[in-house]
């Protein structure tokens with residue numbers, strides 16, 4: 040008797056109203072459309088950023104970002120070229136070199152900063168505290184008499200630090216934190232962060248064009264007392280004649296910004312402030328994550344990449360396939376399975392950009408930041424089961 044093929048998995052009947060789940064650029068705030076910028080850019084589009092309206096808008100972005108982040112007076116905030124990368128590079132190139140450095144890297148972005156410090160700045164008093172995808176390095180190993188460079192949230196593995204208790208209050212070195220997918224989503228202890236950076240394109244759903252650099256008093260002191268031995272490109276220069284360039288923290292900018300991106304950043308900030316501010320943003324991320332976590336508990340095929348629940352990112356939620364038939368496949372077959380799943384989800388308009396970061400192990404990644412509506416997450420989850428079952432039924436395997 041001919042074998043009957045396995046039944047096709049039931050296609051869910053409801054799609055997410057918005058299928059955008061990319062981890063950057065992230066989905067715009069609910070209700071956003073290009074007209075949202077009409078009013079905000081009416082006076083600034085096509086005008087100089089040094090015009091009164093341009094200056095005012097840049098100053099508003101600084102003021103509202105500070106308010107939303109609940110940044111203390113002790114810390115300064117500037118808009119920097121080239122997104123989070125620009126802000127991090129400006130910090131690394133301007134501040135490092137006067138003492139040893141501990142770099143924490145557990146996925147691609149921490150690895151990028153490590154490579155930069157080692158191969159570009161060629162600093163040798165360097166300790167790399169690394170871990171595999173899914174884990175964190177041992178935070179007890181960190182030596183705070185040295186400068187410490189780390190991402191708060193490793194976007195590519197969905198592993199974040201479990202709060203800031205591990206950071207010494209009485210440190211001698213600086214803490215330099217890439218907070219790009221943590222800012223506005225996780226509680227950042229400003230008294231323990233001397234430098235923090237982020238980009239607009241993540242939790243706030245802004246444009247990628249610009250980054251934010253936050254400096255605490257100890258970082259300012261370092262800037263004014265330490266002259267790096269290497270040449271500093273103009274876009275990394277934070278001082279003038281050895282003193283902090285104060286104007287950058289009031290709305291001046293190193294080079295010409297996109298005033299459309301600035302208007303869009305303001306739109307996002309206004310939205311977030313009107314919702315109730317930081318606690319509401321954090322709650323939205325937590326609610327999104329909780330939905331996914333609940334689904335994972337009941338799943339017979341999906342698990343978190345992050346092993347320790349205390350380190351699970353509530354923004355870049357990274358999932359792996361735990362089913363034995365999948366684990367028996369070789370890495371290229373595994374990658375083919377997850378690629379096919381994400382292609383099916385795209386095709387069905389059920390979920391876009393759900394593939395794991397290109398340098399990470401095969402899996403899925405769901406952005407669950409504040410601009411994502413929880414109804415869209417709950418509508419997505421049955422589609423993940425459908426895509427998995429469909430690809431499993433198509434893939435030859437012994438089970």
Ligand SMILES: Cc1ncc(COP(=O)(O)O)c(C=O)c1O
Nearest residue numbers: 063122123124148190194219238
């Ligand atoms: C942790 C982390 N650092 C740095 C970056 C680079 O950010 P950008 O491309 O905005 O410069 C990203 C982007 O995803 C990130 O997630």
